[in-house]
């Protein structure tokens with residue numbers, strides 16, 4: 675999924691800016707990401723590396739968060755979260771927010787949980803949502819946020 679052919683195909687389609695269904699892609703893959711804190715080497719980028727056996731990991735804190743900058747505004751159709759394969763029940767009371775600026779985010783979905791190990795969560799709304807940033811926050815704490823992958827299925831706004 676993270677191979678070069680895949681990335682090239684995505685870039686080519688973005689350049690054309692078509693809007694047919696076949697253009698829906700994971701636009702979070704390899705994009706810039708950050709998190710509220712980092713435990714050891716488990717950086718934010720591991721949630722958008724296309725690998726389900728790697729994960730990001732914050733420290734234990736109030737309202738731990740993670741975000742990705744998609745680089746452009748996209749029509750977001752669906753956001754998927756693949757949970758870590760251990761301690762999956764730490765994923766709970768999760769806000770998934772979308773916005774054009776980190777200072778102006780709206781809740782896309784809320785997940786009460788708790789999740790299970792490796793659970794594949796899928797969130798979508800009835801209308802596409804425009805946004806450049808996607809942010810995950812555990813709204814209770816102290817808590818730890820660690821997920822294996824965040825997938826944002828979208829197409830570019832032309």
Ligand SMILES: [Ca+2]
Pocket residue numbers: 720721722723724725726727728729822823
């Ligand atoms: Ca990963």
